[in-house]
Amino acid sequence: MDNERIDSLSMYYSNQIMFNRLGAGVRFAKNGLNLLAGVSGQKLDIDGKYSLDKGLPLLADPVNQDYMNLAPTLNLTCEFKNGMWLVSNYTYSISEPSFSDLQPVPIVYSITSRTEGNPDLKPERTHATSANLYYQNQSSFASFNISGEYNYTNNAISYNKFVSWVDSVGYVTTTKPSNSSTGQDGRFFIWSNFPLIKTKLTMSVSGNYRFDISTANVNGIDNRTGASGYYANTQFTITPGQKLSMDINGYYSFRNVKYSINKEQNQKILSCGAGLNVKWQFANKFFLEGNFDYSFDRNDLYDFIREQPILNASVRRLLGKKNQFQIRLAAFDIFNKNVYISQSGSQNYFYRQISPTLSRYFMLSLSYNIKGYENRVKKDRFW
Amino acid sequence: MNSNAMHKILLTTVMLLLVGLAYPQQDTGVIRYLVTHDWVKKMESVDYLSKEEKEKINYTWGNDAEWKEYGTLFISGKKTKFEDSEEKAEAEYEGFSWRKEEYYIYRDFGSNRIHDIIKLLGKVYIIEDTLVPQGWKILNDMKEVCGHICMNASWTDTIKNKKVIAWYALDIPLSGGPDRYCGLPGLILEVNVNNGALIMTADRIEYKDPGEAMNFPAKIKGKHIKEADYIAKIKKYIADKKAEEEPWCWGIRY
Numbered sequence: 295m296d297n298e299r300i301d302s303l304s305m306y307y308s309n310q311i312m313f314n315r316l317g318a319g320v321r322f323a324k325n326g327l328n329l330l331a332g333v334s335g336q337k338l339d340i341d342g343k344y345s346l347d348k349g350l351p352l353l354a355d356p357v358n359q360d361y362m363n364l365a366p367t368l369n370l371t372c373e374f375k376n377g378m379w380l381v382s383n384y385t386y387s388i389s390e391p392s393f394s395d396l397q398p399v400p401i402v403y404s405i406t407s408r409t410e411g412n413p414d415l416k417p418e419r420t421h422a423t424s425a426n427l428y429y430q431n432q433s434s435f436a437s438f439n440i441s442g443e444y445n446y447t448n449n450a451i452s453y454n455k456f457v458s459w460v461d462s463v464g465y466v467t468t469t470k471p472s473n474s475s476t477g478q479d480g481r482f483f484i485w486s487n488f489p490l491i492k493t494k495l496t497m498s499v500s501g502n503y504r505f506d507i508s509t510a511n512v513n514g515i516d517n518r519t520g521a522s523g524y525y526a527n528t529q530f531t532i533t534p535g536q537k538l539s540m541d542i543n544g545y546y547s548f549r550n551v552k553y554s555i556n557k558e559q560n561q562k563i564l565s566c567g568a569g570l571n572v573k574w575q576f577a578n579k580f581f582l583e584g585n586f587d588y589s590f591d592r593n594d595l596y597d598f599i600r601e602q603p604i605l606n607a608s609v610r611r612l613l614g615k616k617n618q619f620q621i622r623l624a625a626f627d628i629f630n631k632n633v634y635i636s637q638s639g640s641q642n643y644f645y646r647q648i649s650p651t652l653s654r655y656f657m658l659s660l661s662y663n664i665k666g667y668e669n670r671v672k673k674d675r676f677w
Numbered sequence: 678m679n680s681n682a683m684h685k686i687l688l689t690t691v692m693l694l695l696v697g698l699a700y701p702q703q704d705t706g707v708i709r710y711l712v713t714h715d716w717v718k719k720m721e722s723v724d725y726l727s728k729e730e731k732e733k734i735n736y737t738w739g740n741d742a743e744w745k746e747y748g749t750l751f752i753s754g755k756k757t758k759f760e761d762s763e764e765k766a767e768a769e770y771e772g773f774s775w776r777k778e779e780y781y782i783y784r785d786f787g788s789n790r791i792h793d794i795i796k797l798l799g800k801v802y803i804i805e806d807t808l809v810p811q812g813w814k815i816l817n818d819m820k821e822v823c824g825h826i827c828m829n830a831s832w833t834d835t836i837k838n839k840k841v842i843a844w845y846a847l848d849i850p851l852s853g854g855p856d857r858y859c860g861l862p863g864l865i866l867e868v869n870v871n872n873g874a875l876i877m878t879a880d881r882i883e884y885k886d887p888g889e890a891m892n893f894p895a896k897i898k899g900k901h902i903k904e905a906d907y908i909a910k911i912k913k914y915i916a917d918k919k920a921e922e923e924p925w926c927w928g929i930r931y
Binding site: 321323324325326327328371373374375376377431432433435492493665666668672673 | 727728729732772773774775776777798799800914917920921922928929
């Protein structure tokens, strides 16, 4: 079978896309206020031909789609007197379907799974808005940011599933893209960083809320999936001097996934944790560094509960007059608990991955730096 | 005073007399300075970074570290006023507007007074005090800047850890200069801080009456302080930033 072509699984295709765009914009800029408004006309021509091999008759009617659109854009950037910045955007974008979604010839992955293209697909049209407000107080070293974005998509492309029973094969799934009615998603972020004791103790807080509403079809029935969730994080950074640096942090994350046609698959995903990072120069040229992270994951639908305490630690010593050598003994995942966990849901699927990953190991290393290592604990700053 | 210093003073005096005879004295004018910042070279003056880290910054960013803007010095009699210019020095910033920061440096060499309006760390201060120029050391190199023969002088700023070389025009006997630099026998036409970290060089001199541009800006409110208070605020900020291991030159002027 090596290097032999399998005609039943092969196809020769030629795809061409022509993108033309002409636009104009006006800009107003005065004393920190910048406003830009523009509009462009864009023309998309897509041509695709599919045959068994080069020069052979076409397998299906060629794809020939022309899309003509007007796309406005607005941008506001404003620098306020007190050091605050506001940046806001609106764009209307038109995304053409991909060739793989348009091609009229099915792709067979296995006898139980195949994908069909849809040559009648229309472009997705998205109204995207965003705003970002940022403030920094140079005197107190405090900073604050709040931002959000919202996208509303017409003709959103979703991947419909047709599941059927075939004797002697089992369930066969056919996936076909189509334009669902609408899709919506939004995100809202906030973070702040401020010293409790200037140059010694800093607190950071951050959080976000996000939602995603999408529609996909399963065996002719529309399923509307709503996923929403939030995340919050707090961190204290302690830097009493050049010998010691510590971070203490905690986070809480919750995600709720709801399906309209198969409510028993609704699920709530919880994840939270806390951590401690330490860098300590306990003697001249000797450093102890370590981090402990505890995480907790729960998904009631699968009776899934997992606690992971992860401890990494290392001790290192600088050697030589110019500290050009470094010997380090490091232990990773001392409790041997590391597992990769990922869970998410959208459209008509839920994705959940729990897999073993690199866990406990030890490493003794000797490093050489031609310019020498620094004999102190550095703050992790941007220079 | 040693013989070398005497020699320099004599040489400077003779040069000033000669060029004073050759050029008419100007007591009004508008001078545009091209201000070139090099943030990689500015990082050289922070002392919490090792030599290796500074070299690494230089290797990584050294070829893309400059940005340019304009400043304007207005001259009217024995008074000068320096401020940032809204004119863009780099084409890529055309069409974008930053808020003009409150930074107006007034010098009255007749009454020996300063009246500065400076936004520092988010607050506007009005500094009114006696003029105390930098303690310049006159050197004896010469070069031409914007059509004028200039001589150089040096001054070391121990607060901001910077070495300043100023080039003053021998034929414009006014003690003013760009930013807060002044106190030389001629108008300062170029300032080079820390070997190119910041260069302010005159690129256009117009002998005209600045008119209303010399006026104090209207509707600016600020806290009245003395020069010593201003210096103390800068010192504290630099000390805090040093402890935080962050560059001070992002927050205040270099």
